[in-house]
Amino acid sequence: MRVDIVTIFPEYFGPLDLSLIGKARRNGLLDLAVHDLRTWTHDVHRTVDDTPYGGGPGMVMRPEPWGEALDALAPADAPAPRLVVPTPAGVPFRQALAHELADEPRLLFACGRYEGIDQRVLEHAGTRMPVTEVSLGDYVLFGGEVAVLVILEAVTRLLPGVLGNVGSLEEESHAHGLLEAPVYTKPPTWRGHDVPEILRSGDHGRIARWRRDEALLRTGRRRPDLLAALPAESLDKRDVTL
Ligand code: SAM
Numbered sequence: 254m255r256v257d258i259v260t261i262f263p264e265y266f267g268p269l270d271l272s273l274i275g276k277a278r279r280n281g282l283l284d285l286a287v288h289d290l291r292t293w294t295h296d297v298h299r300t301v302d303d304t305p306y307g308g309g310p311g312m313v314m315r316p317e318p319w320g321e322a323l324d325a326l327a328p329a330d331a332p333a334p335r336l337v338v339p340t341p342a343g344v345p346f347r348q349a350l351a352h353e354l355a356d357e358p359r360l361l362f363a364c365g366r367y368e369g370i371d372q373r374v375l376e377h378a379g380t381r382m383p384v385t386e387v388s389l390g391d392y393v394l395f396g397g398e399v400a401v402l403v404i405l406e407a408v409t410r411l412l413p414g415v416l417g418n419v420g421s422l423e424e425e426s427h428a429h430g431l432l433e434a435p436v437y438t439k440p441p442t443w444r445g446h447d448v449p450e451i452l453r454s455g456d457h458g459r460i461a462r463w464r465r466d467e468a469l470l471r472t473g474r475r476r477p478d479l480l481a482a483l484p485a486e487s488l489d490k491r492d493v494t495l
Pocket residue numbers: 338339340341342364365366367368369370387388389390391392393394395396397398400
């Protein structure tokens with residue numbers, strides 16, 4: 254997958270050299286470049302923002318540098334990337350969208366700052382490429398950089414070859430609309446707390462049953478909205494009664 258990120262703070266993306274994302278880059282599974290939006294400014298102050306039309310607090314990102322950046326990174330004569338724009342006004346970022354993005358050959362991220370990017374940038378981009386405005390959640394960050402780090406981490410771990418054990422993807426929270434059951438490792442007793450006996454029984458059938466029931470109970474307690482959204486056919490009659 255090819256990923257381009259446009260930002261006024263390229264330094265934010267230093268962590269993308271680390272851990273499994275760094276490894277995916279070194280292995281050629283993720284081809285990633287970070288670009289400074291100010292490259293596409295032409296004044297001595299390298300200005301990217303201005304006051305909002307209609308008045309109000311804060312500044313808005315001007316369309317010209319963004320237009321030039323998108324022209325350079327998504328030229329008309331090449332296959333168009335999918336443009337992903339973090340914004341608290343976007344669609345909620347969920348695992349299903351992470352899967353959708355992981356299937357794209359090219360992603361282009363536009364990191365907003367201040368009060369956001371002039372809306373005409375997105376309108377114009379939408380005539381040339383798919384545009385998705387994505388929200389991390391119902392709160393407001395300073396800028397889109399942290400949101401892009403989150404989205405990229407969720408997407409990269411879904412790319413074939415990135416995770417050593419793809420089984421992890423099958424059993425984790427949100428894979429099938431449930432939260433994962435609690436997990437334990439050695440020692441069997443720690444500070445008076447025991448690992449549930451069943452997990453040490455070696456009985457794989459009972460362990461699978463226990464994990465499924467714990468996942469259902471935990472989801473019911475913590476995220477009743479997820480439980481309510483489960484299709485009836487995904488529950489079976491051996492499931493714990495909630
Ligand atoms: N004025 C905007 C609004 O009320 O919708 C908020 C702008 S915010 C201060 C600046 C930038 O941070 C946004 O353009 C976006 O890139 C990023 N951002 C803030 N909160 C976000 C969220 N919940 N999800 C994704 N991106 C967010």
